[in-house]
Amino acid sequence: MDAESESIVAAGASHEPVCDRRNLTFAQLEKLMQLQRDVLEMVALGEDTDVILQEICRLSEAIVPDSAASIMLFDEMHECLNVRAAPSIPNEGIMALNGLKPGPGAGSCGNAVYREQPVFVENTMTDPRWSGVRQVARDFGLCACWSMPIRICDGQVIGSFALSSFEVRPPEDFHRRILDTSSYLAGIVLQRQDQEQRLWRLAHYDTLTGLPNRLLFGDRLEHALAHAQRTREHLAVIYLDLDRFKNINDSLGHQTGDRLLCEVTGRLRSELRQEDSIARLGGDEFIVLLEDVKDATDAGQSAGRLLSLFDKPFQLGDRQYVITTSLGVAFYPGDGQDAQTLVKNADTAMYEAKARGRHQAVFYQPELTASVQSRMVMETELRQALTRGELRVHYQPQYDVVSGRIVGAEALVRWEHPEKGLIPPGHFISLAEDAGLIGELGAWVTETAAAQLKAWLDQGFSPLQLAINLSPKQLQAEFPERVAQMLAQSGLPARHLEFEITENLVMATGGEASGVLDTLKDFGVGLIMDDFGTGYSSLSQLKHLPIDKLKIDCSFVRNIPDDADNAAIARSIIALGHSLDLIVIAEGVETRDQEAFLKDLGCDVFQGFLYSRPVPAQDFAELLTAEADLTQPA
Secondary structure: OOHHHHHHHOOOOOOOOOOOHHHOOHHHHHHHHHHHHHHHHHHHOOOOHHHHHHHHHHHHHHHOOOEEEEEEEEOOOOOOEEEEEOOOOOHHHHHHHOOEOOOOOOHHHHHHHHHOOOEEEOOOOOOHHHOOOHHHHHHHOOOEEEEEEEEOOOOOEEEEEEEEEOOOOOOOHHHHHHHHHHHHHHHHHHHHHHHHHHHHHHHHEOOOOOOEOHHHHHHHHHHHHHHHHHHOOEEEEEEEEEOOHHHHHHHHOHHHHHHHHHHHHHHHHHHOOOOOEEEEEEOOEEEEEEEEEOOHHHHHHHHHHHHHOOOOOEEEOOEEEOOOEEEEEEEEOOOOOOHHHHHHHHHHHHHHHHHOOOOOEEEOOHHHHHHHHHHHHHHHHHHHHHHHOOEEEEEEEEEEOOOOOEEEEEEEEEEEEOOOEEEOHHHOHHHHHHOOOHHHHHHHHHHHHHHHHHHHHHOOOOOOEEEEEOOHHHOOOOHHHHHHHHHHHHOOOHHHEEEEEEHHHHHHOOOOHHHHHHHHHHHOOEEEEEEEOOOOOOHHHHHHOOOOEEEEOHHHHOOOOOOHHHHHHHHHHHHHHHHOOOEEEEEOOOOHHHHHHHHHHOOOEEEOOOOOOOEOHHHHHHHHHHHHHHHOOO
16 A cells, blocks of 8 residues: 555544454545545535535445435534434434434444444344434334544544444444544544634634624624615614723732623623624723614613613622713714714714713714814823923912911912913813823822922921822822832922822722722821712721821812701711811812801811912912911011
8 A cells, every 4th residue: 555545544533443444455445535535625625514524424425335324413512412414314314313312222323422432233123222213213214323423633522423224234344444534534524613613703702701892793783784774774883981991900900800891791781682782892892783773862761771780889709899981872874874984983972971071971973073083182282291391280278277377289280282371180181091191190290299399398488298189090009119219209208298089099999999008108198088078988998098188079168058968068078087087178168158167167278269279389489488478576
């Protein structure tokens, strides 16, 4: 036998052959080689799996006269065998064989799979291995049946290849070799199919959540649009982006972030109808396709239901996390006639939802496109502002209620735009957070303000506390080390520096921020709970946080004492703060009535326009100088 004949006959078999090839004639070996050539050529040409399996059966039947070949495979639950290919068996026979459970009396195929070894039955009417399916043999004249397990590359048995004979007879060595070769070829074909399915799934589904990805969603949207155009129906695309999700990854790690994404996926799936589609586009971005939507009101109601899914915290392990989402809605046909336009406009509306304060749904409107373009221009200009030296720090004084002296200042960044003038932080801080610039911006403010305070102290001004707002995206494990380096470089004693944190910052990080805050506290840095009363923190959390001061949000100071509700809230916050031995600061004090009311309640520190707006460093120094002059003896 030549080398080619020998290699093809034994080609890559993952098990021992059931016969010795030396017992085969050259003509028989040629038939085996031709069988393999024909099948492998079909594999190489990328023929459909079912077409190739049917051809394996036909080629085997052509070699073995008076036989019927069949391929049976496990179902998805790996419990029953069903016929996948059987070109010569009538439909009635296939239906009779489908659902075969492997076992001792399940015929040749059921036994081959059950025992994971070849089974050769020469008389189906007398062999006990056919006891459970004897009637099938009678009905279709199957007198003998020889079966071989089909294995894939890891040796796992996934089904069987069988040759059934219409006469009682044992298999010859040649027949056994056909079984061995055909079952091996079927394994190759099915292994390829499995790999192709896995590759297709990897290309079309998100591996973390199991949701369709951008590619598959695009296909579904194109199909839905074609259907909607034919039937004159409506559909909606909803773009979702989790609010401040990066804080979770940065502070708690990507593993917790991944768990949260899976929890979000579960909630979204629970709300959608079977005909709707949802995909994960990447990161914390999801997109929903609502088909057969009646009108924009119907789409808005669906968006509202999706928003409500985020009303309750997410339970991850032993902690709860408050996560919200911003939604953008684009409606077909009014907001776009094609898939690309609809997705782009839904994305634009989503960014507008974030710009309006997050955790809301916004419908696309044409003017939003100009707004997003303007935002992109502003982001580019903000990046340039950091390098061009266009940022400024202003300082708003804080006054001790009893002495009336300046005891501190809040450092507030301003952007001196070359064309638009002085831009307040409310117009660009959220942009800096979304663009990933907040870390660089926050570091610059801290270093600039700390150096300025050190200069004032060196000039002999009274000791002050300098408060700097801290973004959630800054509160990472390495942040305390950066602060320590900054303090060392500036020479500013840590006791003069304070960071203002918000309730939502602590909740967004699930309390994990406490470790970073404890480290800052160990340095001697002060901590202020800003905007107190507007977030979700509990008293138990407040008690365990290493804070020194509470800051009453200006929304509760506004309209007091006339506003009874705000007055009651302010009274409660001051009482709570003092019960925890905390200094209480009221911001946004603008009238003498507010001042008198808060003073009577025992508030410790005032800050607001009644005393001074945030001013540049030179003007703040003049305030300090004037105060110092007043205290000098005449």
